Structure formats: structure tokens, C-alpha cells
Amino acid sequence: MKLPQLAIKNYLFVLTTIALAVFLGIRSFNTMPRSEDPFLNLPNYTVVVVYPGASPEDMEELIVDPIEEVIGEIDDVTEIKTEIADGLAVIKVEVEFGVNYDDSYDDIVSEIDKIRPTLPDGIIQLDIDQFKPEDRVAVNQFALVSETVPYNILNDIAEDFEDELETIDYIKKVEIEANPEEEIRITLDFQKMSNLDINLGMVINILQSNNLNIPGGNIKAGNIGFNIKTSGNYESLEEIRNTAIYSDENQIVYLRDIAEVNFDYEESRWIARHNGKKAIYINVTQKRGGNIIKLAEEINKTTTAFKQNLPNTIALETAFEQAPAVALRINDFILNLVQGILLVGIIILIFLGWRSSLIIMVVIPLSILIALTVLDLSGYALQQISIAALVIALGLLVDNGIVVIENIVRFKREGFSLMEAAAKGTSEVGYAIISSTLTTILSFAPLALLESGPGEFLRTLPLTVIFVLLASLVLALTFTPIIASRLLKKGKEKKTPLVTKKLNYFVEKHYSRLLNFALRKGTLVVLASFGFLIASAALFPSIGISFFPTADKPMLLIDVNHPYSSNIDHTDKTLRYIESVLDTTGYVKNYTVNAGHGNPQVYYNRIPEEYKTYHGEVLVNFEEWNPKKFYATLQSLRERFASYPDAQISFRELKNGAPFAAPIEILLIGEEIDTLKSIAYEVERILKQTEGVMDVDNPLSVAKTDISIEINRDKAALLNVPLITIDQTVRASLNGLTIDNLQIDKDNYPLVIRMPFNEKQVLEDFDRIFVTSSTGATLPLKQVASLRFKQNYATLNHFNTNLNTAVTANVSDPDKTKDYMEAIIPKLDAYKWPKGYRYYLGGEYESQSESFGDLGLLLGIALILIFAVLVLQFRSVTQPLIIFSAIPLAFSGSFIALFLTGWSFSFFAFVGFISLQGIVVNNSIILVDYTNQLISEGMEKMEAIKLAAKTRFTPIVLTSLTTILGLMPLTFSGTTLWSPLGWTLIGGMISSTILTLLVVPILYKWLTKNKTN
Known part of the structure; x- marks a missing residue:
């Protein structure tokens, strides 16, 4: 090889080039973006539709089916999973890996935009999001806290803080959440309207037309042009109140005569508290490429300055901060x-x-x-x-x-x-x-x-x-x-250094004898090595298999789920109880409570639940990461909340890896919801009877009671009352109907019509609803409709547009998820499935199976590539086989190391396996290559084998030792992510180094001719 000679002759050029590279490296180290975890680009998209008041069946028919149909026609879409609840549909779309994810997002947006005009009026939210942690994951979550200050003032202060934060570089977005939207509410008195023959449609049309701002054109007067301003839109509540709704020869009826017009807040859909006090959130996301450490310094400066101007009744608290952990x-x-x-x-x-x-x-x-x-x-x-x-x-x-x-x-x-x-x-x-x-x-x-x-x-x-x-x-x-x-x-x-002398002495006196014995008794040594491999592989069932480990963070998410008919106040009552327990738990630093919604996303793979009245979530921050304290506290909380009635309280540690719904998720697919319900009961029973499985959730196990308005169509036809008028009136009366938006003092407000309620709606409120016939007559709703209690399913689910339900569960030991599933699968297979019905395994088990399968394929690909390179180098097939003997010898040590240290065979341990095969063959390559050189110089094969083994003993031991020592600090850190990988590599290096120095010479003796080509 001539490169070393050329480098020595042109040393100035080489050193200058290296110096430039070093300068660029130092610069890169100082300027590189810093974050806790990699920025993930996953081909996952979420469509969230909020349509208050709609049942799951209505959501399915009116919204989900049309959206799924157009999404299913997009190229590269591989999976569509939909969850449908009261007034909410969450459609999760996955496309193939490797495609242009931005183009796929544009395709989804474009297809939904095409059908948007055909979707029902009254949809208050239709969001399409691409899974980009930098867009969703908050690096800071602030809580603006006050017990006495109203939400509108808190929101104004939050917006001021938002303006301050947005001046900082590398902040991508600042978002205010959990703040109820302020609206202009028009509470109509339907009885007065009926007495005056004023119907709902009339009020809506007049308000909408009066809020139009149509330019009146312009005229010329000499050399001057004048724009003509017409009446314009509303500019105050008083103008709205003074809107003329009806007039005859005797009187004018204004809106104030039949309604109250005031500012109010929307119905609570998300209740937030921090450390027990009312709060709204200000969440900060970071631009890709930013340095979170430097960003945190700027945010802290801005926060400190902003706090100084806050009144005593308001506090700005940090609910979550990512930078210190990073x-x-x-x-x-x-x-x-x-x-x-x-x-x-x-x-x-x-x-x-x-x-x-x-x-x-x-x-x-x-x-x-x-x-x-x-x-x-x-x-x-x-x-x-x-x-x-x-x-x-x-x-x-x-x-x-x-x-x-x-x-x-x-x-x-x-x-x-x-x-x-x-x-x-x-x-x-x-x-x-x-x-x-x-x-x-x-x-x-x-x-x-x-x-x-x-x-x-x-x-x-x-x-x-x-x-x-x-x-x-x-x-x-x-x-x-x-x-x-x-x-x-x-x-x-x-x-000569003392250690070198000792090593040379060991080589000549001990290794040399051992090598001679191995060459004489080669069959015995090889069989012993093979037996060692079999014995170590037998330990594998005791090692166990896990997927991605926990994140070792002093944080915990507590999920609360009630029966699906529960309202948000009932959910909040349970959360208040959890708060009372956390207040007396010493290890807790602070906590943030969310009723009706998940906590804002603060971890890249933990996606919060959208608006669900029966769901709540608590983010708990502990004082520090102390495994002993953490798991003791977790166990204590489990025991404390286990007996809480009428609520499922579960705990989620943060885990590394891609997101999944639950450790155990069994999707049941079929055509009839009633049949799926009976199957789901059986699956629920199987899971509950499996040791280690906990928090089993079967969404079809609890029926939801709805009030169905049964319209007498014949009577409605006789009285000339259109069905659409009945539907629109009921919605406007009970849930409120947004009829327009207007701007007052530069702020935008939705204009909402509804009935007056002193407290919550009650059944008697239906008697106060009036509908209007085509002839203009008004009559009570109860004349054309009656109320009936009806049991419905709380949620509906689709999997690739097929009706399905998912039974999910947590596990007591995350490292044994695969073991639990392997106990469950035979029971599922033994069940007599009705024709056309089947199950599909999702959750962590699906991710684990797919990923381990992919890693197994990569392991094979790497072996083939390495073998091809060795064939080209040695121009032989047998010598690469000799070199490959180091790989199974390495696997033996890996199994033993994992067994002795108690770590399971995780995803990263598998990564260590794949890495190991390329590392351990290096020693064999050096040994075989030098033996070939000696033989090509005329030395006898046996003499060459012995000399090469003794000569290369020191560099082989030294390179293995440095690899092992380099890994030790990371391995002994005790982290669930890196320790299994480290022990896999260290164990493999030890066993392969020891056995390579004996087995490779034996195989070389057996498989190589006296001369190499």
C-alpha cells in the first residue's frame, strides 16, 4: 500500500488538511443543534374533527366515512385507524416510510379540502397535523395561575407573554391552551319569540345580514375621490342588542326584547390546574436546528423580566422544562x-x-x-x-x-x-x-x-x-x-515496558502451550466451543425480551378514564382526589392537571388525548431521578388509587422509541358492532385472566345512554315543519349554534345563539324549545317530537375503514410484554371466531415484532455484505468462513453477560448484536491476513499459524481491551437504554477474543491449503 509513503512525503499537506477538519469540528461542536432526543420524521398524520352534540353514529356517517374514503384513495397510505366518540373523531393515517412526507401531508389536506363543503355545519375544529415532534412537543410548558382573576384577563396576559417569547430566535411557535374561548352569547327566549311569531331562522338571517361589511363604492367630486362607507358590521354589544328583528304598524321588536346579549365563555371542554390552582398554559416549541440550552437561557431571561410586572394575584409557573434534562x-x-x-x-x-x-x-x-x-x-x-x-x-x-x-x-x-x-x-x-x-x-x-x-x-x-x-x-x-x-x-x-514483558512471557509460556494443545486437539476444542454456544443460548428464555426501555425521567403521567357517559365535572372530581394525594406525597415536585383533555405534549412519543369529557391526565414532576424512590412512589400510588370507584386510574412511564397505543392492543375486526361486543367481552376476560396484565380497557363493555329525539314525521309534515328546522333548532337551543364571527376592539368573537340556562341543561328544557313551520307559525317541539332514552356505543372504531374495536391493557413489567402476549395468543386462536371476524395485534407487541423482524433481516444483510467483502479481500470462500467463526463465539458471551447482569434482550441489545458481528471479525481478519502473509513469504503453514497467533496476540488483546474499556462508563451508567447494548458488546468481545485466539488457528489449519492464491 502506497498511501502511508505518500502521506509521509506530503506531510505538510496532510497536516494542514487535518488541521482544517479539526477547526471545522470545533466549530460544529459549538454550533450544532442540541436536543434531548432525535428529531423524528415519521409518516404519521392525524385528522381531528370536533362536532359538538353529535353521537358516534352521526360522526361516523356524516364525517368519518367521507374523510376515510378520500384518504384511502391516496397513494402510499398503509393504515387508517379512527376513534369516534361523542362529537369527536380522531383519524390516524400512516403512509409508507421513505416517501416524501410533506407531499403526503399536502395530499391529505387537498383531498379533505375538496369535501369540506359537504361536511355538516357546526364543525368547530378540523385540524390536520403531521407527526413532527418539533411542531408538537413543548420544550417549555408554562402555567399562568390565579384563583380569582377571570379567564379573559389571564388570556390577555398570556398573549402579552406570547408576544415577548416570539421575539426569541429558534422559538417555532408559542401556543396558549386550556383557555376557554370567550364568545358573544345571544340567549333567546323561545316563548317570547313564539308569542311574537318570531322564529329562529328570522333572527339568524337578520343578525348575519347586519354583520356584513359591503363597500359602497366610490364617487368623484372634481379632482377628489370619496369612498362610500355603508352601515358596516357590528362594533359593540349595544349595537347587537338594538338590532331590529321585527316590526309592524304598532311596534318594533329589538333583539334585546327577546334575548340577552353578553360576553360569556364556551362550555368547559378542558379544565386545567397547576398545583391545585386554576391555570391556562403557554407552550413553547423549538425550531429544528436550535440549541435548546441557549434557547432556555433566553426564555428564562424573558420569563424573569415578565414575572416582575405581574400582579400579586397572578403567578407564572413552570410546569415543564426540557433544557435541564438535556x-x-x-x-x-x-x-x-x-x-x-x-x-x-x-x-x-x-x-x-x-x-x-x-x-x-x-x-x-x-x-x-x-x-x-x-x-x-x-x-x-x-x-x-x-x-x-x-x-x-x-x-x-x-x-x-x-x-x-x-x-x-x-x-x-x-x-x-x-x-x-x-x-x-x-x-x-x-x-x-x-x-x-x-x-x-x-x-x-x-x-x-x-x-x-x-x-x-x-x-x-x-x-x-x-x-x-x-x-x-x-x-x-x-x-x-x-x-x-x-x-x-x-x-x-x-x-521494554514491564506490562509488555509480562504479556510476552504469557504468550511464550502459557498461550503458546495452549495454542499447541488446541492445534493438536482441534476437534475437542471446537466441540467445546460449540457446546459453550448451545449452553449460553439456553439462557435466552431466562433473559427475556423487551422493546424500548423506559426513559429514566423523573416524570409520570397519570391517566384517568371514566365510563363514556361521564361529564367533565365528574372527571374533574376524580382529579381533585388525585391532587389531594399528590399534595401529601413528599417526592412530588409539582403537578399539572387536565380534565377533558390530555396534558400538552412534552415528550416526543406521548401524544395527548383530544377533547373527551370522560378523560383526564395528570403530569407529575418529581424532585429528581431516583429509581428507588420513583418506583416506590409509583407502587404506593397504584395501591392508593386501585380501589377508587367508577374510574380507571392508570400510570404511564415515559418510554423511548416510536409511539404506540398501549403495551397490549388487540384489534377486533368485523361487520356488526353487536358481534364485536360479544367478542370483546371474551377478549377482555382472557386479558384479565393473564398474570401481569392490568388496566384492561374494553370500550364496548359500558353502554352509553343517550336521549334520542323521536320525530313524528307524519305530524311534522301535516304541520309543515321541515326536519332540518327541527334539527337546527334543537342544536341551537341546547349546544349553541355559531352563526357568525365579529370583531370588537380588534378581538374576534364567535356569535353564538342558544337557550338560557341557569345551571346545566335538564330534561325540562326541552319543553322550552319551539320550532317554526313553513308558514311561519311557531309551536312547541313536543308537538312533533318526543324524548326516548336509548343505549348507544360510547365509541366506534375503524381499522382501514372496517368497523373494529380495540381492547387494550397495561402490563406490570414492561420487559415481559412479549411473554404476556405469547400467553394470550394461543387463547385467542382457540376462540371460535364467527365467520368474517378476526383479530389483529397492535400496540407495543406489533412494534416489537416488526422492528425485531427488520433487525433480523438487517443482521442477515450485514452478514452477507461482510462475507462479500472478505471474499474479495482473501479471494477465497473458506477463509471468510474461518473469520466468521468469531461471530457465534461472540454471541455466547453476549447471552451470558445479559443473564448475569439481569438485563433483558431489548431493541438496543439487538442493535448491539448487529454491531458486534462487524467488530469481532476484525481480530480474525488481522490474524488470518498475517498468517497468509507469512505463508506467501514461504513459511510452513503450521509454523505460520503459530507465529501469526503469537505476533498478533498483543494487538488483538489490546484492541479488544480498549473497546471494552471505552464502553464501560456508558455500560455502568445503569440506564435502561444503553446498559443492555454495552453488556451485549462487552460480553461478546470477551468471549470472541478468548476463543478466536484458539478456534481461528484450528479452522485455518483444517480449511486452508499450504499456499494461498
């Missing part, structure tokens, strides 16, 4: 990186001396800085995945430098000059380290191609490792020989 997480990872560097540096210093170790230690930050430059240019941020990847790559990046330095030193000991030793030593191992680096890269590369939610979450890990390895390879072939030729001591070493 800073702590990044600092922990950087500390792990520094600890790893020190450990690697110490071991290299002990084995190779200070000059050699100094060269390699310089390569470490150079490789990292170069990798950061490329990562920054690729548009990725500095977050827990990318920083952890640097820690993982730490032990790998020094391997090339160690092999090169060790070989240069060996040539120098043989009498070559520094220049010759640097050139020859690097050239001799050049192709071997290129091949070994390429195989490691190929083991990580498929992970970057994983097209799924977990793949998006993980992507920066393989990319960062690849960038670091490529940088270290280039530096090993150029920078290392240049510096070695100038820094290493000239002449022969006067004194």
Missing part, C-alpha cells in the same frame, strides 16, 4: 466519553509506552471532531443517541491506530529506521485495517437504512459510528505514520 443528559454522556478516553489512554500507555499512547490519544479527539463536522453537515443534532454513539465508537476508533503503531514499533525493533518502520509497518497492515474497518462499517450501515419508527429514532447511532471509523481509518493511514516517524524514539528501545 443539559444533564449531554453532560453525563460527555463525562462517559471523557472517562472512556482516559481508560483507553491508560491501557495504551501501560502497553505501548507514552510516545505511542500519545499518538493514539491525539487520534481520538481528531476522529471525533471530524465525525462531528460530517454529522453537522448532514443536518443532525447533538443528542443522547449521537453522543452515545461517540462513546460506542471510542474503543473502535483506536483499533486501527493500535494495530499500526504496534506494527511500526515491531519493525523498529527489527532494526528499521523510523521512516522505514512507519512506512513498512503501516503498509503491511493497511489492507487488513481497511478490510476490518469496512466490515465494522457494514455491520452498522444497515441500521441506518431501517425504515421504521425505531429506525428513525436510532439513525444517528450508526451514522455517527461510521463517520468516526472512516475518520480514524484515514488518520491511521496518514496522520499516524507521519507523527510516528517523528515522535517515536530513534534507535532500539533500551527498556
Whole structure:
């Protein structure tokens, strides 16, 4: 290989180029975006429709079916899941990974816009959102708190705070939530209207026409032009009250005569409190590419200044802040990186001396800085995945430098000059380290191609490792020989390091004997290794399988669900009880309560529930992350709330990975809702009888009682009362009907008509509703309609436009979700399913199965790619097979390490498996490549095998040791995300290093001819 010689001759150019790369790396490190988790781009979209007063059946027929139909015709749509409740439909759409997600969003918006005019009037919300955490996840959630100040004043102050925050760079959006909308309410007296022969349609038409602002044109007077202003729209409540509704020869009836006109708040749909006090929220989202640490500093400055001007009756509290956790997480990872560097540096210093170790230690930050430059240019941020990847790559990046330095030193000991030793030593191992680096890269590369939610979450890990390895390879072939030729001591070493002497003694006296025994008793050694693999694999059922682990955050979400007919006040009563318990729990820092809605999204994969009167959620912040205190408190709360009547109170820890509905979700698909109901009961029973399954939720288990207005169509026809008039009048009377919007003092208000209610609506209010016939006559509603109680289903669900229901559950041990499901599936299969009905497994189990299946495929792809590279390098099929023997030997150690440490086989442990196959073959490559060189120089095969094994013993042990030590700080951090991966790699490295030094020589002896081609 000529590259090392060229680098040495052109050292000024090489060093200048590296210096420029380092400068760019330092700049990238200072300016790179920082966040807690990766910015995910997932092909998920949500359509939320709010239509107050509509039953699930009406929502399905009038809104969901038309929307699903047009969405289903869009290319690349793979899944449509819809939940339909009273007045609410949430349609979740998923398209194929890898397509242009923005184009898919535009297609969905365009198709829905086409049918928007055909959807019913009265829809108060139709939102279409793309799953972009940077658009939805709040980096700060503020609570503007007061017990006495009315909502309109709180909202005005919140808007002032919003204006202040929006001046800060890298804030994407500031959103005020949980603030009831102020409206202009016209409460009509239907009885007075009936006495005066004034009908609802007349009032609506007059108010709408009087609120029009039609330009009157312009006229010319000489050289001057004048615009003509007509009556214009309403500008005050008094103008509305003085609207003439009816007139005859004797009198004029004004709106004030038949109605009250006042400012009021919409019906409560979301009640919010912070630490027990009434609140509204101000949520801040961050632009992609921003540095959350610097952003937090600016937000804190603005918040501190704003608080100083608040009255004593109002407080601005921080309900959630992401920046401190990000800073702590990044600092922990950087500390792990520094600890790893020190450990690697110490071991290299002990084995190779200070000059050699100094060269390699310089390569470490150079490789990292170069990798950061490329990562920054690729548009990725500095977050827990990318920083952890640097820690993982730490032990790998020094391997090339160690092999090169060790070989240069060996040539120098043989009498070559520094220049010759640097050139020859690097050239001799050049192709071997290129091949070994390429195989490691190929083991990580498929992970970057994983097209799924977990793949998006993980992507920066393989990319960062690849960038670091490529940088270290280039530096090993150029920078290392240049510096070695100038820094290493000239002449022969006067004194060999003590550790090196001890290691050489071990090689000659012990390893040599063990190697000779292995070569003589090869069959016995190989069979023993195979037995070791089988025994370790037998431990796998005891290890267990989990998916993405918990996030190790001092936060907890408490979900409250009531029977579906429950109103928001009933839900709030349960939340008040939860507050009373939290107030007496010492570990709690603060809490935020939401009735009728989920807490604003503060974590990338925890999407809040939309408006549901029977649902509530509490965000609890604890003082610190202390696993012992956290889980003790969680268990205490579980026990305290377990017996609470008429409510299901469940707990959700924050977890890493892509979002899913629940750990266990069983979708039942069929045509008839009654049949699905009977099946759902059976599935509910199966889940409740499964040990470890808890919080089982069957939406069809509780019937919902509605009041149905039964219209006597014949009588309505005889009295000339159109059906649409009845529907419109009932809606306007009870739920309120928004007829227009108007602006007063630069603020926009909806204009809403409804009946007067002193408290909540009661059945007797139906007697106060009057309808109008086509001839203008008014008559009580009860003359053409009657009330009847009717049981309906609280929610309806669709899966790919088919009717379905979903029975969901939580689990007591998240690491055993797969075990629980494998106990449930045979029972589901044994059930006698009616023809045309089936089940589909969703939730975490679906994500786990899909992701592990994808990882298994990637494992196979990586093996094929690595094998192909080795075939090209060695021009042989048998020698790559020899090298591959290190892989099963590594898996043995991984199983044992996970078993002994108690970690389950998680998604990231599987990632460690895939990574491991490219790492452990490096030792085999170095060993086989050097053996080939010796044989090609004329040495006998057995002599070459023994010499190569003894010569490469030190670099193999040293590279393995540095990889293991580099991983130790991250592994011993005890985090559920990284410890399983670390132990998988460490265990695999230990077993493969020990066994490779014995098994590879045996296989080489058996499978290789005396001469290589």
C-alpha cells in the first residue's frame, strides 16, 4: 500500500488538511443543534374533527366515512385507524416510510379540502397535523395561575407573554391552551319569540345580514375621490342588542326584547390546574436546528423580566422544562466519553509506552471532531443517541491506530529506521485495517437504512459510528505514520515496558502451550466451543425480551378514564382526589392537571388525548431521578388509587422509541358492532385472566345512554315543519349554534345563539324549545317530537375503514410484554371466531415484532455484505468462513453477560448484536491476513499459524481491551437504554477474543491449503 509513503512525503499537506477538519469540528461542536432526543420524521398524520352534540353514529356517517374514503384513495397510505366518540373523531393515517412526507401531508389536506363543503355545519375544529415532534412537543410548558382573576384577563396576559417569547430566535411557535374561548352569547327566549311569531331562522338571517361589511363604492367630486362607507358590521354589544328583528304598524321588536346579549365563555371542554390552582398554559416549541440550552437561557431571561410586572394575584409557573434534562443528559454522556478516553489512554500507555499512547490519544479527539463536522453537515443534532454513539465508537476508533503503531514499533525493533518502520509497518497492515474497518462499517450501515419508527429514532447511532471509523481509518493511514516517524524514539528501545514483558512471557509460556494443545486437539476444542454456544443460548428464555426501555425521567403521567357517559365535572372530581394525594406525597415536585383533555405534549412519543369529557391526565414532576424512590412512589400510588370507584386510574412511564397505543392492543375486526361486543367481552376476560396484565380497557363493555329525539314525521309534515328546522333548532337551543364571527376592539368573537340556562341543561328544557313551520307559525317541539332514552356505543372504531374495536391493557413489567402476549395468543386462536371476524395485534407487541423482524433481516444483510467483502479481500470462500467463526463465539458471551447482569434482550441489545458481528471479525481478519502473509513469504503453514497467533496476540488483546474499556462508563451508567447494548458488546468481545485466539488457528489449519492464491 502506497498511501502511508505518500502521506509521509506530503506531510505538510496532510497536516494542514487535518488541521482544517479539526477547526471545522470545533466549530460544529459549538454550533450544532442540541436536543434531548432525535428529531423524528415519521409518516404519521392525524385528522381531528370536533362536532359538538353529535353521537358516534352521526360522526361516523356524516364525517368519518367521507374523510376515510378520500384518504384511502391516496397513494402510499398503509393504515387508517379512527376513534369516534361523542362529537369527536380522531383519524390516524400512516403512509409508507421513505416517501416524501410533506407531499403526503399536502395530499391529505387537498383531498379533505375538496369535501369540506359537504361536511355538516357546526364543525368547530378540523385540524390536520403531521407527526413532527418539533411542531408538537413543548420544550417549555408554562402555567399562568390565579384563583380569582377571570379567564379573559389571564388570556390577555398570556398573549402579552406570547408576544415577548416570539421575539426569541429558534422559538417555532408559542401556543396558549386550556383557555376557554370567550364568545358573544345571544340567549333567546323561545316563548317570547313564539308569542311574537318570531322564529329562529328570522333572527339568524337578520343578525348575519347586519354583520356584513359591503363597500359602497366610490364617487368623484372634481379632482377628489370619496369612498362610500355603508352601515358596516357590528362594533359593540349595544349595537347587537338594538338590532331590529321585527316590526309592524304598532311596534318594533329589538333583539334585546327577546334575548340577552353578553360576553360569556364556551362550555368547559378542558379544565386545567397547576398545583391545585386554576391555570391556562403557554407552550413553547423549538425550531429544528436550535440549541435548546441557549434557547432556555433566553426564555428564562424573558420569563424573569415578565414575572416582575405581574400582579400579586397572578403567578407564572413552570410546569415543564426540557433544557435541564438535556443539559444533564449531554453532560453525563460527555463525562462517559471523557472517562472512556482516559481508560483507553491508560491501557495504551501501560502497553505501548507514552510516545505511542500519545499518538493514539491525539487520534481520538481528531476522529471525533471530524465525525462531528460530517454529522453537522448532514443536518443532525447533538443528542443522547449521537453522543452515545461517540462513546460506542471510542474503543473502535483506536483499533486501527493500535494495530499500526504496534506494527511500526515491531519493525523498529527489527532494526528499521523510523521512516522505514512507519512506512513498512503501516503498509503491511493497511489492507487488513481497511478490510476490518469496512466490515465494522457494514455491520452498522444497515441500521441506518431501517425504515421504521425505531429506525428513525436510532439513525444517528450508526451514522455517527461510521463517520468516526472512516475518520480514524484515514488518520491511521496518514496522520499516524507521519507523527510516528517523528515522535517515536530513534534507535532500539533500551527498556521494554514491564506490562509488555509480562504479556510476552504469557504468550511464550502459557498461550503458546495452549495454542499447541488446541492445534493438536482441534476437534475437542471446537466441540467445546460449540457446546459453550448451545449452553449460553439456553439462557435466552431466562433473559427475556423487551422493546424500548423506559426513559429514566423523573416524570409520570397519570391517566384517568371514566365510563363514556361521564361529564367533565365528574372527571374533574376524580382529579381533585388525585391532587389531594399528590399534595401529601413528599417526592412530588409539582403537578399539572387536565380534565377533558390530555396534558400538552412534552415528550416526543406521548401524544395527548383530544377533547373527551370522560378523560383526564395528570403530569407529575418529581424532585429528581431516583429509581428507588420513583418506583416506590409509583407502587404506593397504584395501591392508593386501585380501589377508587367508577374510574380507571392508570400510570404511564415515559418510554423511548416510536409511539404506540398501549403495551397490549388487540384489534377486533368485523361487520356488526353487536358481534364485536360479544367478542370483546371474551377478549377482555382472557386479558384479565393473564398474570401481569392490568388496566384492561374494553370500550364496548359500558353502554352509553343517550336521549334520542323521536320525530313524528307524519305530524311534522301535516304541520309543515321541515326536519332540518327541527334539527337546527334543537342544536341551537341546547349546544349553541355559531352563526357568525365579529370583531370588537380588534378581538374576534364567535356569535353564538342558544337557550338560557341557569345551571346545566335538564330534561325540562326541552319543553322550552319551539320550532317554526313553513308558514311561519311557531309551536312547541313536543308537538312533533318526543324524548326516548336509548343505549348507544360510547365509541366506534375503524381499522382501514372496517368497523373494529380495540381492547387494550397495561402490563406490570414492561420487559415481559412479549411473554404476556405469547400467553394470550394461543387463547385467542382457540376462540371460535364467527365467520368474517378476526383479530389483529397492535400496540407495543406489533412494534416489537416488526422492528425485531427488520433487525433480523438487517443482521442477515450485514452478514452477507461482510462475507462479500472478505471474499474479495482473501479471494477465497473458506477463509471468510474461518473469520466468521468469531461471530457465534461472540454471541455466547453476549447471552451470558445479559443473564448475569439481569438485563433483558431489548431493541438496543439487538442493535448491539448487529454491531458486534462487524467488530469481532476484525481480530480474525488481522490474524488470518498475517498468517497468509507469512505463508506467501514461504513459511510452513503450521509454523505460520503459530507465529501469526503469537505476533498478533498483543494487538488483538489490546484492541479488544480498549473497546471494552471505552464502553464501560456508558455500560455502568445503569440506564435502561444503553446498559443492555454495552453488556451485549462487552460480553461478546470477551468471549470472541478468548476463543478466536484458539478456534481461528484450528479452522485455518483444517480449511486452508499450504499456499494461498
